[in-house]
Amino acid sequence: MFASILLLLGGLGTFLIGLKMMGDNLQNIAGDRLKLLFNKVSNNKFMGIATGAGITAVIQSSSATTVMIVGFVNAGMMTLKQATSIIMGANIGTTITAQITALQSLPITPFLTAFACVGAFMAMFGKDKIAKAGMLISGIGIIFVGMRVMSTSMDDVSKSPEVINLLASVTHPLLLMLIGLVFTAVFQSSAATTSILITLCSVSLDEGGQLMTLQSAIFVTLGINIGTCVTAMLASIGANTNAKRASVIHLLFNVFGTAIFLIFIFIAPLISEKLAIHYWLAKVFPNVVSTQIAMFHTIFNILSTLILLPFTGGLTKLATILVREKKNNQEEEKDKIVAYIDERILKSPSIALMVLRKELLSMAFLAKTNFDLSIETLANLNFDKSKEFEEREKRIDYLNKKLTKFAVKISAKDISYKEEKEIASFYHVISDIERVGDYAENICESAHELVDNNLTFSDTAIEEIKMMKGAIDKLYEFVMQAFEQKSMSLKDEVNGYEDLVDTYEENLSKNHIVRLHNNDCSAESGGIFLSIISNMERVADHFRNVFTSMSTYVTPIKTKANIKEETPLADIDNNDNVRILPSANVQPNTEENKEVTAQVSTNEKEDK
Numbered sequence: 001m002f003a004s005i006l007l008l009l010g011g012l013g014t015f016l017i018g019l020k021m022m023g024d025n026l027q028n029i030a031g032d033r034l035k036l037l038f039n040k041v042s043n044n045k046f047m048g049i050a051t052g053a054g055i056t057a058v059i060q061s062s063s064a065t066t067v068m069i070v071g072f073v074n075a076g077m078m079t080l081k082q083a084t085s086i087i088m089g090a091n092i093g094t095t096i097t098a099q100i101t102a103l104q105s106l107p108i109t110p111f112l113t114a115f116a117c118v119g120a121f122m123a124m125f126g127k128d129k130i131a132k133a134g135m136l137i138s139g140i141g142i143i144f145v146g147m148r149v150m151s152t153s154m155d156d157v158s159k160s161p162e163v164i165n166l167l168a169s170v171t172h173p174l175l176l177m178l179i180g181l182v183f184t185a186v187f188q189s190s191a192a193t194t195s196i197l198i199t200l201c202s203v204s205l206d207e208g209g210q211l212m213t214l215q216s217a218i219f220v221t222l223g224i225n226i227g228t229c230v231t232a233m234l235a236s237i238g239a240n241t242n243a244k245r246a247s248v249i250h251l252l253f254n255v256f257g258t259a260i261f262l263i264f265i266f267i268a269p270l271i272s273e274k275l276a277i278h279y280w281l282a283k284v285f286p287n288v289v290s291t292q293i294a295m296f297h298t299i300f301n302i303l304s305t306l307i308l309l310p311f312t313g314g315l316t317k318l319a320t321i322l323v324r325e326k327k328n329n330q331e332e333e334k335d336k337i338v339a340y341i342d343e344r345i346l347k348s349p350s351i352a353l354m355v356l357r358k359e360l361l362s363m364a365f366l367a368k369t370n371f372d373l374s375i376e377t378l379a380n381l382n383f384d385k386s387k388e389f390e391e392r393e394k395r396i397d398y399l400n401k402k403l404t405k406f407a408v409k410i411s412a413k414d415i416s417y418k419e420e421k422e423i424a425s426f427y428h429v430i431s432d433i434e435r436v437g438d439y440a441e442n443i444c445e446s447a448h449e450l451v452d453n454n455l456t457f458s459d460t461a462i463e464e465i466k467m468m469k470g471a472i473d474k475l476y477e478f479v480m481q482a483f484e485q486k487s488m489s490l491k492d493e494v495n496g497y498e499d500l501v502d503t504y505e506e507n508l509s510k511n512h513i514v515r516l517h518n519n520d521c522s523a524e525s526g527g528i529f530l531s532i533i534s535n536m537e538r539v540a541d542h543f544r545n546v547f548t549s550m551s552t553y554v555t556p557i558k559t560k561a562n563i564k565e566e567t568p569l570a571d572i573d574n575n576d577n578v579r580i581l582p583s584a585n586v587q588p589n590t591e592e593n594k595e596v597t598a599q600v601s602t603n604e605k606e607d608k
Helices: 002-029 031-039 045-059 062-075 080-093 097-105 109-113 115-125 129-157 161-167 173-187 190-202 215-225 227-237 241-271 277-284 288-321 329-335 343-347 349-380 387-413 418-452 459-485 491-517 523-552 592-608
Strands: 570-572 578-580
Touching: 002 241, 002 349, 031 277, 031 570, 031 592, 045 062, 062 080, 062 227, 062 592, 080 097, 080 288, 080 349, 097 109, 097 129, 097 190, 097 288, 109 115, 115 129, 115 343, 129 190, 173 190, 173 227, 173 570, 190 215, 190 288, 215 241, 215 277, 215 288, 227 241, 241 277, 241 288, 241 459, 241 491, 277 288, 277 349, 277 578, 288 459, 343 349, 343 387, 349 387, 349 418, 387 418, 387 592, 459 491, 459 523, 578 592
Parallel strands: none
Antiparallel strands: 570 578
């Protein structure tokens, strides 16, 4: 008996390992599609349901999906309304695991267990995608190996009179639901509890019948659906108010869905025995208890979603009432430095990578804002915004460390080769953006140096600096658009503007030497001027580095440059929080390049 219990635990462990292998490698293969699903999240309820179902079917865990949703809401990337429909979809997606488990009743099970060996050979001798596909196939095989081990152990356990009497004595619906809830909360996996349930119901007793009846299994399944909310509830601890509300919505949805089904389960047989759920399940799927349970699990979640879908607004309002806004919540939001990343999102490395990219765009905007402010300070020698500048620089330095740590955590996950190259490039991007902030700080120090030494620049020098900044502004816009879209199509524009900045530095240096010879400016201010344009040129270099970092994982596309004015890629509110705007259609104008270069040459001739 003890050996059988150990065998049962070993089979359960094998099942869970197989499930994780299948889910992780399915994520690797479908990584870009997962990102695409989240990028399409909108207020459309049906799209939200499809997103939740699709992501959960890939991740193989509704708990993991819901935990990520809590993370997205906590990061402000998703509204409660959007989260509600995705959570509903996650409950549908999780039924895929039960359907896979139910396949053990089919004669093809021995072939499915052989997948473990086939996939292992593919993983050992294949490369990248083939190896990942092999691990996926091996995971499927290991799932059925685990199920077979659990089934074998249950055959021995079923011969124990104590076990039979214990299971026979547990008939009260609420107690059965409590068992399902507790086991799911302990295992942190509805798939694990469902697999054990299916195994129990699949074991036949010597005197006839099953170790657990279908009627009992139905109530346990209802408890499992509530138990799966525990993980999300725990994940919401320490999150903001809206994130807590998202986890409460998950709980409310499952509780209301269970309540509706309980009413039907108790009332339907009073009208007609044929309306009883266990009756028509046995009628439609005769002699296959595992399929009956899997189908009930699927039907329950689909019908619950259809019934409660019109009431998503009500669920959101009820969650808002149950989880009150904290008095200090606004202060917490104001003090929040990180815009998007959340540890909970690491449940899916592919999506975490997408979120890190958004955070890098936010960090880049902060650095560029400080650069703009440094030039403004230099031009006007007005230091009223110094405190604002310093606070933003502290945020940039903090993000440098925070994002690097987050990138390390993603690297530690099981990710694809392409994603490994992408995350490797992000380390350089983080450093490049931080250096832009440092050069902006250098320019501000130069402005202070001018004031401290009673020095000034001529109007011509200021205009030249502004012209050079204009080219850097354009370069930044193209780099951020390309980085956001993961596209190398703007290579000509990026290289063109970076070359233009280099030309500015060379020509402005020559112009300045002419002014020195003509005694139009002092040697002291001359050194500061040269330092400033050198810092500006390095800013341009680091922005181009951000673009070229993509060459390791993005295929370059040849296009013809065409430049014109466009809208900014981001905005910043009064609390210094960054908001990424929809990408503008930025297309440079080569005529503008010629015009600006000609202007520099004209200034040079005039000085001579």
